[in-house]
Amino acid sequence: MTLFTKCLILTSAALTPPFLSADAGALEPIEALGKNIFFDEKLSIPANKQACASCHDPAKGWILPNSTINATTVVAPGAKPHAVGNIKPPANAYASFSPPFRSGNFGPFTPxxxxxxxWDGRAEGCGATAGAKCPTAAPRGAVSATIRPSDLPSSKQAQYAEFLGPIADQALNPFPNDVEQNIRExxxxxxxxxxxYKDLYRQAYGGEIDCSPNPKENPAYRTSFKRLAVAIAAWQASTDVNSFSSKRDRALADDKDHKFPLEDFTDQENLGHDLFYGITSSLNPQGKNALCAACHNGVPQGQAADPRGEAPKQLYTDNRYHHIGVPFNRQIPGVGKGVKTGLRTHVTNVPPGNFRTPTLRNVAKGLNGGFVxxxxxxxxxxxxxxLVHFYNTRDVLRRCETLGITNATEKEALQNNCWPAPEFPNPAVVVVGNLRLTDSEESAIVAYLKTFGDxxxxxP
Ligand code: HEC
Ligand code: HEC
Incomplete structure (x- = not known):
């Protein structure tokens, strides 16, 4: 598909809502290059066995495909023996919709x-914005590099500019990281x-890949490496990754009036939707509101806001930072209490505990067969x-600490019908913690989340 037809499709999507992403089969050379890199296990040291996909498996909703680790230590093993990460791999799909890191005013409770x-926004993507001071924030943990249009061959700058941003800057990080692929640029x-797949580089960039160490101040291999990151970003922005092909998307597109309740949904799924957005209906006569949409709501740039969850392309994230009061996880090796503060490790003057809202797309994908x-x-x-029970009762159940249980795991908390104190004080109280939902309403929300899997x- 050429970039030109892509634009046409985007336009028609905006005009005629029941749109579903076209067949993702035909990729542009730059997208195909990025896809090959994403799945290439040879781009790791020492064993040539780790690719991006090792920690971001599409079949599992783009997260770590290791049920045992997910159930226990959470963090992904790196390519180097004994090396492990320190935070959970989020899904990479739909991350390309996050705008460059920037300041704004989102009310008193939101940084x-x-x-x-x-999770902390440090892949800022500031080089994408012409003339931006870069990085924009007082950087603490900002990534070392950003990609600018001038890193691209001049003949491709206009065409590929749309791929620069946080998702391209992010792709500079996993290779040289010694707890990830552990390989130099x-x-x-x-x-x-x-x-x-080396020919794809030539097709995408109009010349052979140059790995020379010259000129010393900006070696050719570094520029080529940045171009590979742009290729990864191009694929991550493609409909192959962001297919908008979930049960919810299809049911909405197939529905007679393209509005909820959806004919192809069960009553339980439709109720889950009404609770998620706080919509009064025959299924939700009291208009109960689980307030999920306060944070898990967002559409691609340029599309109308979506207060009722009826936009064809719902991202289920505001790409902002919130503190929901997650307990400390003592099972992650080497990460002490109070260390992972989120946004605060990136910018100053924000309280600890704020993390970027993850998308809910694909949260239930791959749960079959007891996979955790x-x-x-x-x-x-x-x-x-x-998690939904936590949102509902965080401030209602007794604290595990009052029962003498410190740093409880989820299992210990559930067994004792308690929640641990949040790792950091003062989580968002206005919107979460005491939603007064019944058990069956909690289940309805989970049923609705299960319709988000592409x-x-x-x-590969
Ligand atoms: C060893 C496991 C591992 C490998 C390999 C890996 N990642 Fe990740 N990925 C992570 C972890 C962990 C994070 C979260 C890090 C953080 O937020 O500090 C992450 C975050 C991301 C994000 C950010 C998503 C968001 O919404 O903020 C993207 C995109 C991503 N990875 C893409 C890639 C790409 C592309 C590659 C290959 C070049 C790759 N990852 C290789 C573990 C991995
Ligand atoms: C105040 C904003 C806010 C509200 C309201 C909210 N969330 Fe979240 N949600 C977040 C943030 C931020 C995270 C990540 C927190 C962290 O990692 O510390 C998150 C994480 C999640 C995750 C985990 C996703 C993943 O990939 O790990 C799920 C699922 C989820 N929320 C569902 C819901 C549901 C369902 C509701 C409504 C009952 C809800 N959220 C209400 C902000 C919010």
Missing amino acids: PWEGGNF KNVCQRVKTAK KAYTHNGWFKSLES AHTPR
């Missing part, structure tokens, strides 16, 4: 920042140069049921 990639360049997923940044939660699963 004045939005956008970026990573120059080695990545050299391995792509001899890879089976970990939820929230530290993976303390092991099921959607318990049917399309890209393969």
Whole structure:
């Protein structure tokens, strides 16, 4: 599909809502290059066995495909023996919709920042904005580099500008990270140069990949490495990754009036929707509101706001930072209490405990066969049921600490019908913690979340 037809499709999507993403089969060379890199296990050291997909498996909703780790230590093993990460791998799909990291005013309870990639937004994507001071925030943990249009061949700058931003800056990080793929920029360049898919680089950029160490102040291999990151970003922004092909998307598109309640949904799923958005209906006659949409609501730039959850492309994130009161997870090796503060490790003057709202797309994908997923940044939660129960009763159940249980795991908390104190004080109290939902209303919300899994699963 050419970029031109893509624009046409986006336009028609905006005009005629029951739109479903076109067949993701035909990729542009730059997207195909990015896809090959994403699945290439040879781009890791020492064993040549780790790809992006090792921690972001499309079949599992783009997270770590290891049920045992998810159920226990949460963090992903790196390519190097004994190396492990320190935070849960989030889904990479739909992250390309996050705008460059920027300040804003979102009311008294929300830190004045939005956008970026990573749980703390430190992949800022500021190089995408012409003339932006970069990085924009007082950086603490900002990533070392951003990609600017001038990193692209001049003949491609206009065409590929749309791929620059947080998602491209993010892609600079996993290779050189010693708890991830553990491979230098120059080695990545050299391995792509001899890879089976090397021709895609030429097709995408109009020349062979250059891995020379010159000129010394800005070696060619570094520029080539940035171009590979742009290719990954291009694929991550494609409909192959962001297919908008979930049961909810299809049921909405197939519905007669394209409004809830949906004919292809069960009553339980429709009720889950009404609770998620606080919509009064025959299923939800009291208009109960679980307030999920206060944070898990967002549409691609340029599309109308979606207060009722009826937009064809719902992202289920505001890409802002919130503190929901997640307990400390003592099972992550080497990460002490109070260390993972979220946004505060990136910018100053914000309280600890704020993390970027994750998308809810694909949260239930791959749960078949007893597979366990970990939820929230530290993976303390092991099921959607318990997380929704937490939102409902965080401030209602007794604290595990009052029963003499410190740093409880999810299992210990559920067994004792208690919740641990949040790792950081003062979580958002206005919207979560005491929703007064019944058990069956909690189940309805979970049933609704289960309709967010994309049917399309890209393969290497
Ligand atoms: C060893 C496991 C591992 C590998 C390999 C890995 N990632 Fe990740 N990924 C993570 C973790 C952990 C995070 C969260 C880090 C943080 O927020 O501090 C993450 C975050 C991300 C995000 C941010 C999503 C968001 O919404 O903020 C994207 C995008 C992403 N990875 C893409 C990639 C790509 C592309 C590659 C390959 C070049 C890759 N990852 C390789 C573990 C991994
Ligand atoms: C105040 C904003 C806010 C509200 C309201 C809210 N969430 Fe969240 N949600 C977040 C943030 C922020 C995180 C990540 C927290 C963290 O990692 O510490 C999150 C995490 C999650 C996750 C885990 C996703 C993952 O990939 O790990 C799920 C599922 C979820 N929320 C569902 C819901 C549901 C269902 C509701 C309504 C009952 C809800 N949320 C209400 C902000 C919110």
